[in-house]
Amino acid sequence: MSDQNHSEPRAQLKALRAEYLRKLPERFQQLNRLVEAVPLEDPGPNRVATLNASLSLLAQEAHKLAGSAGTLGLAGVSTAARDLLSLAERWHEHPMDAASKKQRMSELVARMQASKDEPGTDAIELSTTGSRKIHIVDDDELVAQQMLTWLLEAGFDAEVYHSSSVYLDTFETLPSPQMILMDVAFGHDEAAGPDVIRQLRRRLGRMPAVVFLSVHDELAARLAALRAGASRYLVKPVSKTRILELAHEFAERRDMPRYRVMVVDDDKTALQFASIQLEQSGLEVHATSEPLKALDTARDIEPDVIILDIVMPGVSGTELAAILREDRRFDATPIVFLTTLSHQDEKTLSVALGGDDYILKPFDADYLTATVRSRAKRARRLRELLAQVSPD
Numbered sequence: 001m002s003d004q005n006h007s008e009p010r011a012q013l014k015a016l017r018a019e020y021l022r023k024l025p026e027r028f029q030q031l032n033r034l035v036e037a038v039p040l041e042d043p044g045p046n047r048v049a050t051l052n053a054s055l056s057l058l059a060q061e062a063h064k065l066a067g068s069a070g071t072l073g074l075a076g077v078s079t080a081a082r083d084l085l086s087l088a089e090r091w092h093e094h095p096m097d098a099a100s101k102k103q104r105m106s107e108l109v110a111r112m113q114a115s116k117d118e119p120g121t122d123a124i125e126l127s128t129t130g131s132r133k134i135h136i137v138d139d140d141e142l143v144a145q146q147m148l149t150w151l152l153e154a155g156f157d158a159e160v161y162h163s164s165s166v167y168l169d170t171f172e173t174l175p176s177p178q179m180i181l182m183d184v185a186f187g188h189d190e191a192a193g194p195d196v197i198r199q200l201r202r203r204l205g206r207m208p209a210v211v212f213l214s215v216h217d218e219l220a221a222r223l224a225a226l227r228a229g230a231s232r233y234l235v236k237p238v239s240k241t242r243i244l245e246l247a248h249e250f251a252e253r254r255d256m257p258r259y260r261v262m263v264v265d266d267d268k269t270a271l272q273f274a275s276i277q278l279e280q281s282g283l284e285v286h287a288t289s290e291p292l293k294a295l296d297t298a299r300d301i302e303p304d305v306i307i308l309d310i311v312m313p314g315v316s317g318t319e320l321a322a323i324l325r326e327d328r329r330f331d332a333t334p335i336v337f338l339t340t341l342s343h344q345d346e347k348t349l350s351v352a353l354g355g356d357d358y359i360l361k362p363f364d365a366d367y368l369t370a371t372v373r374s375r376a377k378r379a380r381r382l383r384e385l386l387a388q389v390s391p392d
Contacts, residue, residue, distance in 0.1 A: 009280040013273070017072045020269050021116070024077075027065060028113050031084075034058040035105045040098050051091075058105075059088040063311045065112070066340040068269040070362025076115025078362060082340060084108040132252045132282075133175045134158040137167050137193065138183040138213065143236070147181060150240045155253035164192045171200055177208050178251040181243070184214040184225065194228030201229050206366050209250035213238060248381060258284040259376035260301055264294045264320065265309040265338065270361065274307070274338070277365045278372060291315050298324060303333060304376040310339035332382060334375035338363065 038054050039047065062085035070078030084105060087094065094101055134156055138144040144160045151158040161167045164186045186192035193212060201207050209231040214221055217235045225233045232246060261283050265271040268289050275287045286301050288294060291312045298306065306324065308317035315323075317337055324330045334356040357371055 009276050012276050016269065016272055016276070020068065020072055024116055025113075027061070028109060031058070031061055031065075031109045031112075032106070034061060035102060035109060038102055038105070040102060055088045055091050059085055060311060060313060062088060063340055064267040064270070067309075067338070067361030068267055068273070069112075071270060071273050072362075074116065077112045080108045080111040080115060085340060132157050132254060132256075133177040134179045134181065134247060134251050135167075135174070135177040136160045136181045137162075137164060137196075138181070139163065139186050140183070143213075143238075147238070147243055150243055151247055154244050154247065155255055156247050156251055157254045164189075164196050168196045168199060172204070179209045179211065179247065180207075181211050181213060184212050184216070184221070191224065194225055194230075197228050197230075206370075209246075211246055211250075249377075252377065256380075258282060259304045259373065259380065260284045260286065261305050261307060261372055261376065262294070262298055262301060262303040263287045263307045264291050264297075264312070264317070265289060265307075266291060266312045267309065270309070270338070274363075274368065277369060281369045281373070283369075283372065283376075291317075291320055294320055295323060295327070298330060298333075299327070302329065304379050305372050306330070306333055306335045307372065308335060308337055310337050332379060334379050336371060336375060 034054070034057055038058065039051055041047070062081045066078050066081035066085055069075075069081060087101060087105060087108070091101060096104070134151055136144050136147050136151075136158055138147075138160070139162050141162065144162065148158050148160050164183075180197075182193040182197060184191065184193045189195075197207065197210050207229060210229055211232045211234060212225040212228075212230045213234050213236055214225070215236045222233050231250065234242060234246075261278055263271060263274050263278070263285060265274070265287075266289050271287050271289055275285045278285045286297060286303065288297055291308075292314050294308075306321075308320055310317035312320075317339070321335050321337075324333075324335070336357040336359060338359050338361055340361045356375060359368060359371060
């Protein structure tokens, strides 16, 4: 994706971060008030509810800060907020006395305030996922043209490159593909394809799905391709059926409607950040910061993927997922949870109550986008197959 195409989302993210920094002092003041409100006296039967309510409000605010601050490059604030969240959630289990725990909370808020001005990441990375291109890199012109014809006839957007070295040099100027069909050997170089992918991966980090094509079927060749980053390995001659199966798995057709994503998070900063990232990658995003309205929104838009924060006032993400699953329309709709929690019991609970995936805040933009697109693609493909089997 070109810099021009990135400019608007980058400007939106820069403005979002500036506004977030402007309001942070108010957030810290609110945290201090919530810490002060935690009672120190040994709670009797009638005071346990008051203590728990106070800790719950504190945990909700710390949860928001832990996710949104980290996402916007404020690592120190995010780390201290996670520690505060953990202490609020485990107040009754922590061995320190109440006064020491409360003092520790105040120290964590002070650390957040000090961390706000530390050198950090001003530039927020945009997701690079989104182009519907398939790249065919093969110096056998007949084979490359045959694969190109199959893909174009099936509605995919594909392009051919015959030189591995030219492809390596120009890759960053090309529209980012969703899938690369890469021959292993070019000329006398029996490992040119894997070498190109290794160099691109070192240079760029994440890469799209890579399918290596080779005349060799022995284990050593397959192992070398796997170590170079292969998603799949096909032995030549390749079949039309297998090429189209992989295209359906990893890429999207040109005429395919945009995937619809519903995002529910009461933290408006995190909600905006996720929405900008997902929208700039070509997804249709419907965002709401009011979880109690999520069921009506889902019924209106019939999303391909639902993204839920776990810790929200009024209804938790896991409760909301269970409610959504009661509606038959959302039986097969993937649900992805966003949370700062990292405990295994929370992961198990979220899956048991209807979740399909679990992403920790602060999240990586590419990982979020790739996860959502993958889930949406599989869900829509499943609906298409079911419709073919049961057209009525």
